[in-house]
Amino acid sequence: MNKAVFLDRDGVLNHEMNDYITKVEDFSILEYQIEPLKRLYDEGFMLIIITNQGGIAQNRYTEETLAEMHDLLKLKFEEQGAKITHAYYCKHHPTVSGDCDCRKPKSGMLLEAIATYDIDPELSVMIGDKPRDVEAANGAGVRGILIAPDEQIDYNLVKSVLAGNKFQNSTAGALN
Numbered sequence: 001m002n003k004a005v006f007l008d009r010d011g012v013l014n015h016e017m018n019d020y021i022t023k024v025e026d027f028s029i030l031e032y033q034i035e036p037l038k039r040l041y042d043e044g045f046m047l048i049i050i051t052n053q054g055g056i057a058q059n060r061y062t063e064e065t066l067a068e069m070h071d072l073l074k075l076k077f078e079e080q081g082a083k084i085t086h087a088y089y090c091k092h093h094p095t096v097s098g099d100c101d102c103r104k105p106k107s108g109m110l111l112e113a114i115a116t117y118d119i120d121p122e123l124s125v126m127i128g129d130k131p132r133d134v135e136a137a138n139g140a141g142v143r144g145i146l147i148a149p150d151e152q153i154d155y156n157l158v159k160s161v162l163a164g165n166k167f168q169n170s171t172a173g174a175l176n
Contacts, residue, residue: 001118001120002046002118002119003044003045003046003119003120004046004048004085004117004124004125005046005047005048005124005127006050006110006113006124006125006126006127006142007037007050007127007128008049008126008127008129008130009049009050009073009087010051010129011128011130012127012149013030013033014030014073015028015030015150016129020055020060020061021061021069022055022065023061024065024072027069027072027073029073030150031076032152033152033153034077036152037082037153038081038082040155041081041082041083042082046085047082047083047084047085048084048085048086048088048117049073049084049087049088049089050088050104050109050110050126050133051087051088052090052104053066053091054090054091054092054093054103057091057093057096058096063091070087073087074087085117086117088102090104090108090109104128104132104133104136105133105135106136106139107139107140109136110139110140114140121140121141121142124142124143125158126142126143126145127145127147127153127158128146129146129147129151131146134146143161143162145157145161
């Protein structure tokens with residue numbers, strides 16, 4: 001079985017601004033996240049994005065615009081020797097689409113990735129900047145790490161959580 005680092009997008013891999021990022025020119029990649037994630041990638045972890053993109057259902061932007069943003073993100077990682085395996089997104093919004101199984105805090109996107117890529121949840125972790133990211137992770141049997149928006153990912157914290165520790169420091173917390 002494989003192991004993965006599941007990643008929320010907005011506030012973790014790119015700067016989160018306002019409610020939605022609707023234009024490619026407003027998509028600002030947090031390049032300082034690449035180094036710790038590349039270390040994990042080099043250790044055999046798949047990098048998989050798990051993101052709610054309800055702005056699509058609200059007609060704030062299109063799936064084509066979202067694909068352009070994800071292509072930029074993947075390219076930036078590949079330039080540094082790391083590969084984003086897949087970017088899962090939920091295009092639904094409860095005010096437009098009703099209830100779905102993929103929108104975090106539900107675990108549908110993680111469960112799909114786990115099945116598709118033969119991932120062992122016990123060897124994997126999800127990093128997000130909102131409690132719903134950790135809730136979705138835990139619902140899929142994956143450990144969750146909550147960071148502040150735009151906070152640099154702490155490689156040592158990730159390794160500690162993967163080792164089964166419930167360590168928390170002042171700026172980031174592991175929630176199992």
